Amino acid sequence: MLFYQGFWYLSFAFQGIISFQSHFEAHDTDILLASLPKTGTTWLKSLLYAIVNRENISKNHSKHPLHTKNPHELVPQLGLNQPETIAQVPSPRLFATHVPYSSLPESIKTSNCRIVYVCRNPLDTFVSSWHYFLQFEISKETKPDKEMMEEYLIKYSKGVSPYGPHDEHVLEYWKESIQNPTKVLFLEYEGLKKEPKAHLIRLAEFLGFPFSADEKDNVVDEILELCSIKNLKEMEVNKSGQWFPWVENKYLFRKGEVGDWVNHLTPSMAKQFDQMQENLKKAGFSSK
Numbered sequence: 001m002l003f004y005q006g007f008w009y010l011s012f013a014f015q016g017i018i019s020f021q022s023h024f025e026a027h028d029t030d031i032l033l034a035s036l037p038k039t040g041t042t043w044l045k046s047l048l049y050a051i052v053n054r055e056n057i058s059k060n061h062s063k064h065p066l067h068t069k070n071p072h073e074l075v076p077q078l079g080l081n082q083p084e085t086i087a088q089v090p091s092p093r094l095f096a097t098h099v100p101y102s103s104l105p106e107s108i109k110t111s112n113c114r115i116v117y118v119c120r121n122p123l124d125t126f127v128s129s130w131h132y133f134l135q136f137e138i139s140k141e142t143k144p145d146k147e148m149m150e151e152y153l154i155k156y157s158k159g160v161s162p163y164g165p166h167d168e169h170v171l172e173y174w175k176e177s178i179q180n181p182t183k184v185l186f187l188e189y190e191g192l193k194k195e196p197k198a199h200l201i202r203l204a205e206f207l208g209f210p211f212s213a214d215e216k217d218n219v220v221d222e223i224l225e226l227c228s229i230k231n232l233k234e235m236e237v238n239k240s241g242q243w244f245p246w247v248e249n250k251y252l253f254r255k256g257e258v259g260d261w262v263n264h265l266t267p268s269m270a271k272q273f274d275q276m277q278e279n280l281k282k283a284g285f286s287s288k
């Protein structure tokens with residue numbers, strides 16, 4: 001990884017990030033999802049896409065693009081997808097990024113485009129990322145073991161993780177959402193899991209695509225069902241497709257549970273995250 005402007009970047013993605021920083025021009029109607037890896041990006045991409053593209057969703061649920069395309073194909077990742085892919089996105093353009101707020105291109109900050117940020121408890125994020133990155137980091141000869149996990153955990157908890165430090169990434173967007181609530185909507189994965197309907201309604205209002213009273217009775221539930229991990233996981237495109245030649249879609253959907261870290265980390269491992277949890281707690285929100 002490379003350290004740049006106070007954050008860690010995966011070296012393979014760095015060139016794309018620099019190019020995004022220097023060349024991306026935001027439109028006022030753009031919608032940007034910002035997140036750390038493994039905090040619910042795929043879920044939020046599907047929800048954003050479904051909110052904005054919901055015509056006839058009740059009648060044509062099975063024909064919705066989410067049945068044939070992975071959410072990452074429908075909502076490109078800025079800094080990772082090629083400029084040609086970005087240029088083809090129809091308006092209102094939906095994008096995502098893992099880049100921290102302070103390093104976003106100026107046009108995103110100064111235009112009227114909206115930013116949705118999703119955060120997740122660092123312990124669950126760590127466990128999710130451990131499982132995810134195993135597919136890339138483990139060669140056939142190397143077996144993942146507890147020692148390797150502890151090594152990764154110590155780094156992660158000290159801030160050395162993709163797009164980390166985790167707490168600083170979250171706090172930058174959190175502060176911006178307080179200062180500029182019409183620009184940045186701050187969501188917690190845990191809150192979405194607990195009260196999905198209320199969150200979806202709020203999300204749609206923030207984006208300028210509010211649900212009508214009728215839609216609140218049926219379309220909201222349709223979208224939640226369409227974008228549920230259970231549903232997405234079973235779609236053929238997500239079982240056998242690939243997002244990039246090196247990323248199999250099936251790895252994007254694991255358990256999708258809150259608090260799964262207790263099944264993987266000992267109390268002493270979790271303790272390594274105390275300082276990070278404390279920094280987040282001080283900010284006044286409470287991912288649990």
Ligand code: A3P
Nearest residue numbers: 038039040041042043128228229253254255256
């Ligand atoms: P777990 O590994 O804890 O199961 P990202 O999309 O940012 O990579 O985040 C991946 C995490 O979100 C994984 O968590 C994954 O299972 C979960 N996830 C993926 N799709 C989801 C959905 N539709 N609803 C809830 N969680 C989802």
